[in-house]
Amino acid sequence: MLxxxxxxxxxxxxxxxxxxxxxxxxxxxxxxxxxxxxQMFMKSKMVEIQGANLPPNLIAGGPLDLGQSLVSVATDMANPITLLFVLIGMATLYAGDYRWETWRLITARNSRLNLVLGKVGVAKLLTLVVLAVMLVCGMIGELGKAIIFARPLTFSMDSETAAKFFELVLLSYIRIVRVGLLGLLAAVMTRSLIATLFVPIVVSIAQAFAGNFIAFVGWTPQSWQPHLLLPNISYDVLKGAILHTPSLTAGGGDGVWPAVLGLLLWCAIPLVAAIAWFTQQDLSKE
Structure with a gap:
């Protein structure tokens, strides 16, 4: 039935x-x-500033490593603009049956739990498709950069680089799904398509803003408390740990396990709460 x-x-x-x-x-x-x-504008300005007779190899730069390009593209796939556009699809998926009053037509054909999990499953597939399209377009952009600047192409990926790439993709996937699950909870609580779209955005902005003030209450990214309240900090800590960026891990990797727990809780709690609310909801007019 699922x-x-x-x-x-x-x-x-x-x-x-x-x-x-x-x-x-x-x-x-x-x-x-x-x-x-x-990229084309940058090249034209470089030629204009440095002289049209400049040897092409001085403008081109060194070889472009596509292995490193994969990691670079994966680093920023779950950016706020991506989240905004993915939420358009998730809002329609989660709140569409409220908007078009079709719940009463489909709840007779399957259990409410399966119906919710079916929507969540499709949202996860949507996230995978979006990440794949982002990755393809990002690599096309890297190839375009190589063509524009006449840079030779190389490809190198050792086990460390491959692990870094897959970890970044997984982290981006979890971030998008997590924000979408906030939309699911908003959908079942408000029965509104607009709320389903904007509540996750508002909550995410508020959490990002609040993350700037954790030091004032004596918390650090290595503490447990901020990860339980602010999943954006968990995302930054894990991203910094993957990229070995001290500025993102605030000086160490001790916050990795609190960050993992924080992200898992922020995925599980909205899902469980949405299922519990939905199973008790009156859908006679929906």
Whole structure:
């Protein structure tokens, strides 16, 4: 029955081409186009400043390592703009049945638990597709940079670099799913498509703002307390640990396990709360 819920939700979402376009394709393609134009503009300015007769190899730079480019692209896939556009699709997925008053038509055909988990499963698939499109567009941008600046291509990826790449992709995936689960909870509590879209954004902005003041209450990124309240700090600590960036881990990796726990709790609690609320909800008018 869960498989039926997954198939039906996936089919409905795939048929909603406008939502799929905005949540999956629009931002990666626009970012790619802007990036390529930016590279061409940069090259034209370099030639203009340094002289049109400058040898091309002085403008081009060294070889472009596509292995390192993969890591670079994976570093920023779960940025705030990506989250905003993915939430368009997730809001439609989670709150669409409230908006179009179709819950009473489908709850008779499956259990409420399966229906919610079906939506969450499709949201996770949506996240994977978005990350794949972001990665493809990012690598096309890197190839475009190599062509524009006439840089030779190389590819090197040892086990450490590969692990770093997959860990960054997994971290981006968890971040997007976590924010989407806040949208799920907002959907079942408010029955509003607009609230489902904007509540996760407002909460995320508030948490990011509050993260600037943890030092005033004596907390550090290595403490347990900020990770229980501010998952954005957990994300930054884990990202810093993966990239070996002291500025993001605030001087050490002792906060890794609190960060992992914080992210897991911020995924589990909204999901459990949404399921509990939804199973007791009156859907006679929905």
């Amino acid at each position: 498989a039926d819920a997954l198939r039906s939700e996936a089919y409905r979402f795939a048929r909603n081409r406008t939502t799929a376009l905005w949540s999956i394709v629009f931002f990666p393609v626009v970012a790619l186009v802007i990036g390529l134009f930016g």
